[in-house]
Amino acid sequence: MNSQAGVDGAASISRVQRKRGRRIQEILTTAAELFGERGYDAVSLDDVAERLDVTKGSLYYYFASKDELAVAAIETLGANWTARLERLADTQGGSACDRLRALIREHMAIAVGEYPAALRLFLAPSTWPDDPRARIKELRRRHDRVFRGIVEEGVAAGEFTVTTVETTLQCMHAAMAQAPLWTAGLDVPECDECLDELTHTLMKLVASPAEN
Amino acid sequence: MNSQAGVDGAASISRVQRKRGRRIQEILTTAAELFGERGYDAVSLDDVAERLDVTKGSLYYYFASKDELAVAAIETLGANWTARLERLADTQGGSACDRLRALIREHMAIAVGEYPAALRLFLAPSTWPDDPRARIKELRRRHDRVFRGIVEEGVAAGEFTVTTVETTLQCMHAAMAQAPLWTAGLDVPECDECLDELTHTLMKLVASPAEN
Amino acid sequence: MNSQAGVDGAASISRVQRKRGRRIQEILTTAAELFGERGYDAVSLDDVAERLDVTKGSLYYYFASKDELAVAAIETLGANWTARLERLADTQGGSACDRLRALIREHMAIAVGEYPAALRLFLAPSTWPDDPRARIKELRRRHDRVFRGIVEEGVAAGEFTVTTVETTLQCMHAAMAQAPLWTAGLDVPECDECLDELTHTLMKLVASPAEN
Amino acid sequence: MNSQAGVDGAASISRVQRKRGRRIQEILTTAAELFGERGYDAVSLDDVAERLDVTKGSLYYYFASKDELAVAAIETLGANWTARLERLADTQGGSACDRLRALIREHMAIAVGEYPAALRLFLAPSTWPDDPRARIKELRRRHDRVFRGIVEEGVAAGEFTVTTVETTLQCMHAAMAQAPLWTAGLDVPECDECLDELTHTLMKLVASPAEN
DNA sequence: GATGAATGAGTTTTCATTCAT
DNA sequence: GATGAATGAAAACTCATTCAT
Secondary structure (H helix, E strand, O other), X not given: OHHHHHXXXXXXXXXHHHHXXXXXXXXXXXXXXXXXXXXXXXXXXXXXXXXXXOOHHHHHHHOOOHHHHHHHHHHHHHHHHHHHHHHHHHHOOOOHHHHHHHXXXXXXXXXXXXXXXXXXXXXXXXXXXXXXXXXXXXXHHHHHHHHHHHHHHHHHOOOOOOOOHHHHHHHHHHHHHHXXXXXXXXXXXXXXXXXXHHHHHHHHHHOOEOOO | OHHHXXXXXXXXXXXXXXXXXXXXXXXXXXXXXXHHHHOOOOOOHHHHHHHHOOOXXXXXXXOXXXXXXXXXXXXXXXXXXXXXXXXXXXXXXXXXXXXXXXXXXXXXXXXXXXXXXXOHHHHOHHHOOHHHHHXXXXXXXXXXXXXXXXXXXXXXXXXXXXXXHHXXXXXXXXXXXXXXXXXXXXXXXXXXXXXHHHHHHHHHHHOOEOOO | OHHHHHHHHHHHXXXXXXXXXXXXHHHHHHHHHHHHHHOOOOOOHHHHHHHHOOOHHHHHHHOXXXXXXXXXXXXXXXXXXXXXHHHHHHHOOOOHHHHHHHHHHHHHHHHHHHOOOOOHHHHOHHHOOHHHHHHHHHHHHHXXXXXXXXXXXXXXXXXXXXXXXXXXXXXXXXXXXXXXXXXXOOOHHHHHHXXXXXXXXXXXXXXXXXXX | OHHHHHHHHHHHHHXXXXXXXXXXXXXXXXXXXXXXXXXXXXXXXHHHHHHHOOOHHHHHHHOOOHHHHHHHHHHHHHXXXXXXXXXXXXXXXXXXXXXXXXXXXXXXXXXXXXXXOOHHHHOOHHHOOHHHHHHHHXXXXXXXXXXXXXXXXXXXXXXXXXXXXXXXXXXHHXXXXXXXXXXXXXXXXXXXXXXXXXXXXXXXXXXXXXXX
8 A cells, every 4th residue: 555655656746747748848849830930030939828828927937948948849859850860771771772762751751741840940040049059050960960871871882973972961951951841832642742853853962973 | 603503413413322322232232141141030220220330210211111121132132143143044155064054153152252141031031021022032033044944955955864843943942052051161262162062963963864 | 542543633733733833934034044135026936945945836835925925034033033132131230331232242143143134124124015114114123122221221320422312223223234244254253353343333332422 | 601510510419419418317317216215126117217208118228228227327326426525525624523524424415315215225235236236336435435534544643443444434334324214204404403413423433432 | 735837917128110300 | 311319019038926736
């Protein structure tokens, strides 16, 4: 019985904790959405609060400032995203070519399907305050590492021909970041086709040139 | 004396006009700079006024609102830019390949050298109010037309192989828009090399694939 | 067993009571400290709660409002303090001069040693809300009564020479209230010496003047 | 005529300047009044604005923050005050005793008559933010220097007997700072009498003791 | 008893805009 | 033409207070 009580205590603590965690996730998701849609400056905490149907004050219960909220939102969004890309890169077999194609496709699929607005995070980081900006850069670097690994491999294996790994990755990321804009308003099959075309186009960046 | 006075009057009016024009140009250049650096929201009219060393009130003498100033700034910047690209595309002979390469190179050179921050205008247009946003889109469309013309030509001539003209142009613009970010902080020769590499990389988007 | 239980119940109630009392004392001490350090406005209930390592909500379990907490804090602090001064004044024999000197010394010793910040309560009462302010005034009056008694006695006995009992007491209190500020940062012997000097200086307020 | 125009230009500039100066003085006076009456925390910029019959925004045209306004208010108030005390101390002849008495009387007269609420500046400085607090301390030090000079002189000349110059000055300032509180609500003759009594009482702090 | 969550009113601060001169 | 002054609406942030659990 005592031990039961102990378990009960622990359980209720963790239930509270879980509830808190869920609340925080709700807030972060909503915030990430809004920041993505309109950018940092154009989103007020009132906007975030209203979409969550709480008051501004409540947000300050969980986050000490707008910056902190933004950082946390970016962090969560990025953590999930990167993890999935890394898993994909690790588990997958096949040629560098197949793996890169899958990675590009997946990256855009996540962007378009789940974080339709996250591109703003990766573009124009200078409109963000210092702290969130630093997190965005870090996030970017982690995404980049996944792609860079495969590209370097492909080059080493003679599968890929690139001007420079650096510029190749830059162009690739720049284009992928815009995908959600280009697919905005399309229905699912159209969107899929668009992403396929984009993937195919981007693969040309590492293709070996024709002999003429 | 009268005629003299008349001439004087006309002369001084046109001198005044010219001075006014110069003043406006100064304002627009500075505004474009700032909007490019930080984005629409993060720039206050006080910022613009301070960098010009005039008062906020004076800006309202020339422009009726922040929006109007933004529109005008984008317009001027774009007019000059597009004109140069169009001239380049028109006057130039040679293969589609050579002409596209030159166009890409010139576009980035103008961006990096003369409007170091202006490409931010193209990146996340949804942070702009409706009116300036419309102008940005129009500007984009005009730039796009120049590139599209050559790409279509190259495809028709069998020089280029693309997945889709549309996606090819999208990827190209996305990457070119980031050039100023990537070259920031480089000295002139480094920057030139970087742009050459980028150009070379982007040309792969239209290259015919190797036979294997 | 029943009786045992009854005893237990009674015992545990009183144990609870005692615990409650102790809890309240902790809160009041901490609150008095903080209010003394920073004044009423600059102290938030979060500050109090944090220093006590409880939640704000808990404070409301014991006190209905910030005002009430402030009043109670002042009250407790004052009750003990006044009691000790009154006892000292009553039990002590000797000349009015000796007794006044001892009272001044003790008053400052309590202030400096036990309520290092509490004297700020007396300094600028108008920054406090009505209710706490009234208590502060009352507390002040009680302290004043103790001093006034001895001064009047000394004057009546011809031991003291004063311009006015009123102004003498005012100056005395004003100076004593600053003692904690002046001794802040001194070590014990230095502090003792400082208080001795202050006491000696203040005794001049009631001294008979030299004949010249 | 030309020279006249030149003068006109200069004149209108200085007229504008003077007007601006006067506006700032109005604001500072009002702010000093309010801060004195209620303390830093209890005064909102809305309060200041309302008493001046302008909007909050206007205050920010002249001062960058509440702190800056507070600092400026203290500064102006203090500059005038100190200057008058220093002039009094310098120009005046007579014994140290007469001069100290005059200084005490004048200090309190200024406090009571012109800055009825300034005492809050000198008491409990810890309720102020860092920057204003530093200015207050500096102001205090300047006042102290004037008094210290005369007291040291009087001691050197054998006119004064003190326990310690330091404690004597501390007690003196502590008491003088309270004068406005004690005289609050008195009419002019009563107030004068009260200040005379206070002055007389405070002079006892430097008096030579009776021989017994 | 105690806590975490939420609220709403109030405070500081920013800024596009207006206007008299 | 140009400026200084003023405004008002909105944003970020704070905090005493309430309440369900």
